[in-house]
Amino acid sequence: MGKSYVVTYVLWGFGGLFGFHHIYLGRDSHALLWMVTLGGFGMGWVLEFWKIPSYVMKANRKQEDLSQSHRQKPSMSIISFFAQIIVGIYFGIVAIIGLSSLNTFYFIMLPLAVGLGIHLVASISEETSDLRKTLTAAGITSLIFYERPIAILPVSIVASIISQKNRRIKTPSVHDNFSVRAYRLGLAYLAFYMPLAYLAIHNTVLTAAYIKDIASVILDLFTSFLFFPYTVWKTFTSGYGFFQEWEKIIKLFNSLQGETAEIAYKTLGLEDGATMEEISKMYKELVKLWHPDHNPDHSEEAEKRFIEIQTAYKMLKKLKKSAEL
Template identity: 30%
Template sequence: MGNKMLADNTTVSTESSSRKHKKLTQPPTTSKLIEQNVLPAKKSLIITYILWLVGGMFGLHHLYLHRDRQAFVWWCSLGGYFFGCIYDIWLIPGYVRDANEDPRFVKQFVAKLQLHPTPPYSGARLTGEVMIGYLFGQLFLSAIPQTITAGIDFTWLHWCIPVFVSLGVWTVGNIGRECGVWWHCLLGALVIYPVRYLIYDETYTLLLTAVVSALIFDSKSKQWLRTPPRRRGTMERSVQIGGAVCIYLGLFSCMIFFNGTITDEYGSEVPIREALQNFLASAWWTDLKQALSDTLNYAKHNGWSQVWREILESMDVHGERNAYKVLDISATASQAEITAAYRRLSKEHHPDKAKDEAQRAAANQRFIEIQQAYSVLSKIKSNRRRKNRQFTEEEPIVL
C-alpha cells in the first residue's frame, strides 16, 4: 500500500514538473510579442528635413517621427504659429535620435533623469501650452451659437470652455519625453474660469484660464516619461489623429455656420446661416437642382459618354457657335456661304478703310475676329467632310 502511494506521488510530481517545463518552453502568444519593446524602424534625418520643407507647417515631419501630438498641434496652429516650425530646424536632429532611440540620446536622457527628478522649467513649452489652450478655448467659444437656435439657448456650453482649454494645455504638456495627467489641467481651468463674471472680456478670461491651467500642470503634474513611448499601429494612429482632426474641423464649421457673417453690396452684415437658407430657396439653386436631376435621368437612358459629348458641345470648346455669330450666318451654312460671308465682312471691316487711329484699332480687332472665325469653321467643315468620306469608303457594298 505504501509503495503504491509513493508511486502515485512520484507520478503526480513528474506530471507537474512536465507541465511546468512545457509552460516555460512554449512560445509566447502574439499579444505578448506585440507588447515587447522592439526597436523601431530607423528614421532618416534627410527624409525628416525634406518632409519639414514640404509640409512642416502642417506637422508632416512629426507624423513621420511618430510625434503625433506635436503633428496635430502644428496642424492646428500652422506650424506653431510659424515660429515653432522655424525652431524645428535646430531641433530635428534630436527628434530623429529620440525616434531611433539612439545610444547618445539615451545617455543624455538618463543624465537628465539623474540631474532633475522632474522636468525643468521650459519657457517655450509653457508658452506653447498657454497658446494652444487659448486656441482650443477660443475655437469652442466661437462655435457656440450666440443666438437662440431651434428654440434652444446654448449659453450653458460656456462652462465646457475650460475642458477644451485644459485639453490644449495637456496635449502640449505630453509631447515628447514629458507627461502628466489631464485632470490637473482641468481642475486649474475650472477653478479660475468663474472670473468671467468679474472680467467681462472673454479674451482676458480665456488667457487667464490657459495660464493658470498651464502653471498647475507644470508645477503639480509634469514628470518624465521614463519608458519609451508605445509604438502604435498605423490603424490606431489614423483613428486617433483622424478623430481629433474631425472634432477640430467640426468646431470650425460650427463657428462659420452659426456665427459667421458676410457683407452684402450695401455694406450690411448677413449671417452665413441665413444667407445659406436664402440660397437654398433661390430660383438659381432650384434650377440647378432640376438641371442636375434632368442630367442624371438623361445619363441613365443614354449613358455618360453622350452626356459628356453634349456638355462639350454646349461649352463650344471649338468656338464653332461663336464663329457663326461673328460671320453672321446660320449654323446650317455651307462652305460656299461661309466663304462669301468672310469675303464680304473682310472688305467691310478692313483696317485700311479706317480714317483715324481709334477706328483703325477697332477695325483691326474686328478683322482678326473675322479671320479667326473663318479659319475655325473651315477647319471644322474640312474635318467633317474627311470623316464622312472615310465612313462612306468603309461601308460594305451590298449586292
C-alpha cells in the same frame, strides 16, 4: 529600423506645417499641435530646422533609455509655459467662435478647450502633465471669470501654471501601428475644427460680437499700459517736456473713440451726448422691438440688430462710466 535624417528633413520641407515629419518620427502629439496651428503659426516650423537632428536621435533611442528616466521629474520650462498660454488662448478662441452660444460654454466648453490645448503642448515630447489637474484648474478659473470676454487669458495662465507644476516623463509604451495612429490624429483634427463648422452653420453674428468684445478688452489693456508714462508725466510735470508728443497720440485715440461713440449713438437712434437715462430707456425699447423671439418671420435680421443694439449700449455705458471717473 532607425529613422532617417534625410527623410525627416524632406517631410519637414514639404509637409512640416502639417506635422508630417513628426508623424514619421512617432511624435503624434507634436504632429497634432502642428496640424491645428499650421506649424506653431509658422514660427515653430522654421525654428525646427535646427532641432530635427535631436528629434531623430530621440526617435532612434531605445525603450530602455526611456525606462531609466521615466521616474525623473522635468524642470519647469519658461518657453513651454508661454507656448501653453498662447495655444490655450488659441484653442479658447476657436471654442468661442463655434460654441459661445451654448449654455454650458463657461462651465464645460471653454475650460475643456483651453485645458486640452495646454495639455497638448505639455505632451509634445517625452514629457507630459496631469490632464485632470489642468482641466480642474481651467474649470475653476473659468467660473471665477464667468461671462467675461477676457476669461480665456486668466484661464490659460492658471491652467498652464498647474500643468507646469505637474510635469513628468511619459511612461514608455508600445507604439501602435500607423493606421491606428492616423485614425486617432484624424479624429482629433476633426474634433478641433467641429466648432468652426458649427459656426459656419449657426451663430456667425453672435460670435462676431463676442470677438469684438474680446478685442475691445485687449485694446483697453494695451492703451492703459501704453499711456501710463504719459499719465505719470502729466501728473508731476503739468504737461511740459519730452512727453508732449504723447498728447498727439492721445488725441488720435480720443478721435477714434469719438467716431465709435457716434456710431453707437446712431445705432440706438440717439443724438450725440444723450444722457445715460436716455440711453437706457432707448436700449430697453429697442431690445423688446428687435428680440429674435418677437420676430420669428425675420429672425436673422432681428438677431443681427439685437446684437448691434447690445454692443452699442455696452460701449456707451462704458464711455459714460469712464467720463465720471
